[in-house]
Amino acid sequence: MKILVCITSVPDTTAKITFADHNTKLNKSGVPFIIGPYDDYALARGVELKEQLGGSLTVLHVGEADADPQIRKALAIGADDAIRVNADPVDSYFTAAQIAHIxxxxxxxxxxMGRESIDFNSGVVHGLVGEMLGIPSYSPVMKLDIQGNTASITREIDGGKEVLTAPLPLVLGCQEPIAEWKIANMRGIMTAKSKPLNVLEPVDTEQMTLPGQYSLPAPKGACKMIPASEAETLIKLLQTEAKVL
Incomplete structure (x- = not known):
């Protein structure tokens, strides 16, 4: 079986985010980056399936050289080789086009791949890739088993879960609890240094969106504590200040 796992390189969830170039770009200076958490689930399940069924697992990232440490981490966890498309992933369509081409x-x-990245949270790349390749795509997938040429999938839907089967090939956006995150051991870290990381130039793709401006969320307001015995005061504040009633 040939498996492709697409990963993103995103700011650590604890990082303080700022913007540059008149709030049109993320300021990467001093920001630690990690593999996207949802992509970590996809990678972990991909490694399990490769170990169970045999075959190969390739990691793909659309991004610049500063993401190489995250790619090497994926190789250390269990991928056989890696591809990096040497380009700034300007939008979801561009990213999907590069993945589909390869x-x-x-x-x-x-x-x-993960159900979404945690920086832009578009959650549409898997669907775009499936459409470009002419194969089915499903997300968010919580459970995945492969039997022969058929995948058994459990995915989250509004109000519950859906269980279905579908023939391969497939594009799947993954989330917990499809697998437990894997931690690279020392042997994996050492062997990752010799595994191939192929850098390719992007194919020409129309840019469908153009970022205008980014902004941080408004700061949280002061918290008012209302004694449990003053329910009428709480209700009045919810009506007049919070305006949720």
Whole structure:
């Protein structure tokens, strides 16, 4: 089985975010980056399936050289090789087009990625890739098993879960509890240094969106504590100040 796992490089969830160039770009200076948490779930399940079924697992990232440490981490966790498309992922369509181009050339049986990245949270790349390749895509997938050429999938839907089967190839956006995150051991870290990381130039793709301006959320307001015995005061404040009643 040929598995492709697409990963993002995103700011650590504890990092303080600022913007540059008149609030049109993320200021990366001093910001620690990690593999996207949802992508970590996809990678972990991909490694498990490769160990169970045999075959190969390739990691793909669309981004610049500063993401190489995250790619090497994925190799240390269990990927066999990696591809980096050397480009700034300007929007979801651009990213999906790069993934689809590489996937079409290599005929992967299974393409896994996180349900969304945690920086832009678009949650549409898996659907775009599936459409570009002409194969089904499902998200968010919470459970995945492969039997022969058929995938058994449990995914989250409004108000519950859906269980379905679908023939390979597939594109899946993953989330917990599809697998437990894996931590690279020392042997994996050492072998990752010799695993191939192929850097490719992007294919020409129309930019469908253009960021205008980014801004941070408004600071939280002061918190008012109302004694449990003063329910009428609480209700009045919810009506007049919070305006939620």
């Amino acid at each position: 996937a079409a050339q290599n005929q992967y049986d299974l393409i896994l």
